[in-house]
Amino acid sequence: MQERLMTLQGEAVEKIEKAASLKELQDIRVEYLGKKGPITEVLKGMGKLPAEERPKMGQLANEVRDAITQKVETKQEKLEREALDAKLSSETIDVTLPGRPVRKGNAHPLTAVIEEIEDLFIGMGFSVAEGPEVETDYYNFEALNLPKNHPARDMQDSFFITEDILLRTQTSPVQARTMEKHEGRGPVKIISPGKVYRRDTDDATHSHQFMQIEGLYVDKDVRMSDLKGTLTLFAQKLFGAEREIRLRPSFFPFTEPSVEVDVSCFKCNGKGCSICKRTGWIEILGAGMVHPNVLEMAGFDSKEYTGFAFGMGPERIAMLKYGIDDIRHFYANDVRFLEQFKRA
Numbered sequence: 001m002q003e004r005l006m007t008l009q010g011e012a013v014e015k016i017e018k019a020a021s022l023k024e025l026q027d028i029r030v031e032y033l034g035k036k037g038p039i040t041e042v043l044k045g046m047g048k049l050p051a052e053e054r055p056k057m058g059q060l061a062n063e064v065r066d067a068i069t070q071k072v073e074t075k076q077e078k079l080e081r082e083a084l085d086a087k088l089s090s091e092t093i094d095v096t097l098p099g100r101p102v103r104k105g106n107a108h109p110l111t112a113v114i115e116e117i118e119d120l121f122i123g124m125g126f127s128v129a130e131g132p133e134v135e136t137d138y139y140n141f142e143a144l145n146l147p148k149n150h151p152a153r154d155m156q157d158s159f160f161i162t163e164d165i166l167l168r169t170q171t172s173p174v175q176a177r178t179m180e181k182h183e184g185r186g187p188v189k190i191i192s193p194g195k196v197y198r199r200d201t202d203d204a205t206h207s208h209q210f211m212q213i214e215g216l217y218v219d220k221d222v223r224m225s226d227l228k229g230t231l232t233l234f235a236q237k238l239f240g241a242e243r244e245i246r247l248r249p250s251f252f253p254f255t256e257p258s259v260e261v262d263v264s265c266f267k268c269n270g271k272g273c274s275i276c277k278r279t280g281w282i283e284i285l286g287a288g289m290v291h292p293n294v295l296e297m298a299g300f301d302s303k304e305y306t307g308f309a310f311g312m313g314p315e316r317i318a319m320l321k322y323g324i325d326d327i328r329h330f331y332a333n334d335v336r337f338l339e340q341f342k343r344a
């Protein structure tokens, strides 16, 4: 039995030394030391030995088992180290290689102009307000002094969902809702950028869906001069410090008096060119003093509070600023158009 154990040890050690992979090594370990292996068998057969030989044989069997175990472990460490070395040398990277360029996008020109306008008004103390694009007839029309059957509703042909619900035709409903929330106490000083919809046929200057930015400032003692000062600063920041503005009388149902606002032509400086159609002036927005009816409907006392409001189309502003000739470019998603507006 002693001889058999020594042969087993010799065989096992030889196989372990030849093992070329961890898998092979694992198989050898199971073959010799497993539950069905020869060492276990020897240990099981101890009962048949004379009592005085058992301790010596038991000790020898244990020594052989420990020697094989030791050998397997040493070999395992060696194989693992070799595998790691091979992996490391195969995965070396050249840190001096130049990086691959990351494709960088840019803001949509309309987004860029809207954000520029937002920043400008935030700088003057306005907050940005938002509201639903699916609106009620009340907030879109009635609260803005446009009762049912008022002829001025024709200027804003709409997409109705029911008798009473429609896609908003302007962002004024956001202002009306915000005023209501203030429960008759000023100041309310907001701009409301967002999508609006009109039942229009698309062409170079019309789109059935477009953007609008409205502004509203309601407080005690707000005057037409505040409107003019605010919009002058706006025009100068957007079109250049030398710009002047001009107010022409106009009509909106929600303001009284109402004005159209022109900016002196940034191309010819007012001398007259093709951009300003030889007038020296370019129309950029509509504005006015908030109609007392609009203030009252939103819960403000119109004897105590006054306000100014304005509305503009960022597409028109962006078209002027960047010389874009067709509003449909904004919505065609052609990267050849969009990539021209990468900011430095």
Ligand code: 2NL
Residues within 6 Å of the ligand: 144, 172, 173, 175, 176, 214, 215, 216, 252, 254, 255, 285, 286, 287, 288, 289, 290, 291, 294, 309, 310, 311, 312, 313
């Ligand atoms: C234009 C004209 C305008 C307003 C919008 C407004 C809102 C409230 C009260 C009074 Cl809640 N007015 N908004 C006022 C004047 C003109 O838009 O031509 N937009 C493109």
